[in-house]
Amino acid sequence: MKRALIGALALVPIWAIAATVARAEEHTRWIHVRVVSKEAEGETVRVNVPVEFAEQVLPAIHSHELQDGKVKIHGNVEGVDFKQLYEAIRNTPDNEFVTVQQKDQNIRIAKENSFLTIKVHQIKDSQDVDIKVPMPVVSALLSSGNDELDIVAGLKALKNYGDTELVTVKDKDQTVHIWLDSKNTSE
Secondary structure, three states, X not given: OHHHXXXXXXXXXXXXXXXXXXXXXXXXXXXXXXXXXXXXXXXEEEEEEXXXXXXXXXXXXXXXXXXXXXXXXXXXXXXXOHHHHHHHHXXXXXXXXXXXXOOOEEEEEEEEOOEEEEEEEEXXXXXXXXXEEEHHHHHHHOOOOOOEEEHHHHHHHHOOOOOEEEEEEEOOOEXXXXXXXXXXXXX
């Protein structure tokens, strides 16, 4: 009996470690990217990584537009203070800020339930873009220079959210889907 008791007591630290690991796994947030080609010989690419892994890896990548976990904003952004725009939107109640309806495309930018939403529907190219980002994540993305997005800071802010659809792009050639959840697979 004494030997069984000592054996059971020896297992307590192992149980504690196993319980700690299980709890950590329950709280791990995963970022998923899925690209599905619609071409006859097309392929499907799936990326599933823990947010913490992406936070560590992105600063190590120095390729084209991605440098030190940050992405340069291109286009005519000179003279636009994105941080000031964000603060104005953050302090405004939910609202549809911009709606553009044209013959060949529709654009909608809004704040809904503390999310910045951007929807673009291009009729001619049969392309749909849906972006939905929590406002604190937008703030984190804009925490770097005025002409770049801090992807690592955005990922750190995303860890505070549950399952979240972030980006969906559908066109005649492919579908791109980016989301966050607690599963380590994209199925």
